[in-house]
Amino acid sequence: MATFSSDEEFTKRLLKTFKIEADGHVKSIVEGLLEIERLGFDGEIQPIIDKIFRNAHSLKGSARTVGIFSIEEICQEIESLFSNIRKGYLPLTKKIVETLFNACSILDSIVNKPDIKVPSKEITTLIKSLYENKSQLNDINENKGLLIDQNKIKKTPKADKEIKSNHNILKIDSKKLELLFSEMEEMISIKGYLKNNLLLLDELEAGLQNIIKRSNDILSAMDEKSSLTETLQLQRGSLQELALNIKKHKKVFREGKFFLDRKIDDILFNLRDIVMMPFYTALEPFPLMIREMAKSQNKDIDFIVEGKELCIDRRILDELRDPFTHIFRNAIDHGIETIQERIALKKNPKAIIKVKANIVKGEQVVIKIMDDGRGIDLDLLKDKIVNMKLVDNVEAEKLKDEEVIDYIFKPEVSTAKMVTNISGRGLGMAIVRETIERLGGTIMAMTERERGTAFTVKLPVNISTIKIMLIKAYNGNIYGIPTEKIIYSSRVKKSDIQKVDGIDTVNIKGNLTSMIKIDDTLDIPTSNDLIGEHINYFVLGSENKLIAFSTAEILFEEEIFIKPFQGQVKRLKNIIGAASISKGNNILILNPTDLLKSAIKKGFVPTFKPDEMYVSTKKKSILIAEDSITARTLFKGILESVGYQVTTAPDGIEAWNILKSQDFDLLLSDIQMPGLNGFELTEKIRNDRKLFRLPVVLITGLESQQDKERGIEVGANAYIVKSSFDQSNLLDVIKKII
Known part of the structure; x- marks a missing residue:
């Protein structure tokens, strides 16, 4: 049971918990209101109304618990209002929705900015406006008529799902989780430490074998009856015993390293899974921000998100909020036209900002941010970069469109006709690229006059090794x-x-x-x-x-x-x-x-x-040693299809000769081959002073535990059984090693 040193400490923890919960309720209400605006008041909005009602009710109870009565009072009025809307006594109107957006802004200020006191007059005015909307009930009740036909309202499965409670969710302080994650990931250095020590053992064993070989050569040339010969034979015996002990200890060490590597990888994989969050969490602040900015500039914008449920590392999502803010502000302030301008251009009065996220090959997320505004004036941008002396007139004329638009990511480059409190200083997009690249990603832009602008962001799905x-x-x-x-x-x-x-x-x-x-x-x-x-x-x-x-x-x-x-x-x-x-x-x-x-x-x-x-140096080279032409052709096709440079050998002896004359990044070898099998080939590689660091993957039909242990003993980096062969598994193993 948790204990607290003082009432003050308990209150702080309680308020911290309330802030997290309240923030979620306010965001949920805002999402519901935006969805109502998108669907229209005649759409199937009853499930959304139910959702807003539940959030207001829950927030009211929580606020009462911590003694924040201003929130309780506002939520009481929202709850009462929606209770009558749900029952059909009151129509949901644009005026009510607008009032509720204002209510959410005040609630957000009270929850997230406790140091900034919201004037009591502002709260009173808000509540009064809610009462004015509610006062329509008197006339409705006198007529005892329903304004909404409840039979025409369809309940959706989504509404039912939202009622379910997530009893299996445990909330953990994110800072504690990050500390655990960071400390665990530092264990990767232990893997490297063990690997280096194993390589030192390999070098030591190889050096010792060379000394023994030289001793044999010397002894074969000496007189067997010489006392010196006897002494050297004794020394050689000691060296051979030492080499045998090193080999035994190396086997134990290698098995321990193999086990520890696997455990560290498993724990890291599970921890990374914990910090994966839905993509929409990075976008939560923006629907309301976009709506309010658009309204202040006489613009109407539909904010659409695809790929909301894709899971991405929370640490990446946190870093994306600033770049998203800059891109959305630029789109609203400079890209999207006013309602009247769009009508004059025969465009839909309601503009679109669309965010679309896709996961590619399970490793990379591609995020596209598009608007259908006026686009970027590339001629104006050329003039700007010439005036800034980034290029001269001759160079500017030679630039392709994609090269010109890339200059928006340079500091102080902007095509804005005036600087506003929102944008136009030419710093935002430089910060955007800097942040994306710091996360290991890339960003590029495309534009077309009067059709809009699109940004493509490519990022890793998680912050990994x-x-x-x-x-x-x-x-x-x-x-x-x-x-x-x-x-x-x-x-x-x-x-x-x-x-x-x-x-x-x-x-x-x-x-x-x-x-x-x-x-x-x-x-x-x-x-x-x-x-x-x-x-x-x-x-x-x-x-x-x-x-x-x-x-x-x-x-x-x-x-x-x-x-x-x-x-x-x-x-x-x-x-x-x-x-x-x-x-x-x-x-x-x-x-x-x-x-x-x-x-x-x-x-x-x-x-x-x-x-x-670029092509020749970026390609990793792999040697395949396989006596089956079918298997050799299969593996070669798989590896070449993903960009590896592949050389093949029909047996172990040919593979060894190739290795002595060419450099490779990895050997993929069968075990059962004529002349020199895969175990023997791997052992020769580990005992060779030049090749002992070469990664070796054994792929074979031998499935026994004894064979797997033999593979580990001779120094293979991985052991894949052909009966359970999976193309993606082979590629994952190779990618991890090289």
């Missing part, structure tokens, strides 16, 4: 960069670096590309000279352009969870957030988009990105 490439700057700091944003990475001889107009350049696929030190990009003081005989670099691209960034060392890839900055440090130049890595260190994760902008500001000119480079 990502793969980063760890790099070391010249000053010794380690940073992470999202791997999917890296177009290319390599090393080049220092003598091959060319100076062009004082800027270092590197030849990539026949194109001289500007190269900037990562330290300079981040404004970290270091020597002006590139250190070492070879220069490591990675390439980032945006808008079909490239810039190379040199770094002291490119380390390795790791799976991490990015912790975004909170509060006043929500946005840092060049930085997305922080993360814990397997070595136990906390590192900063760099923002690829910001790095490009920073490099360009320092005078580094981006080079056009050749399409063939």
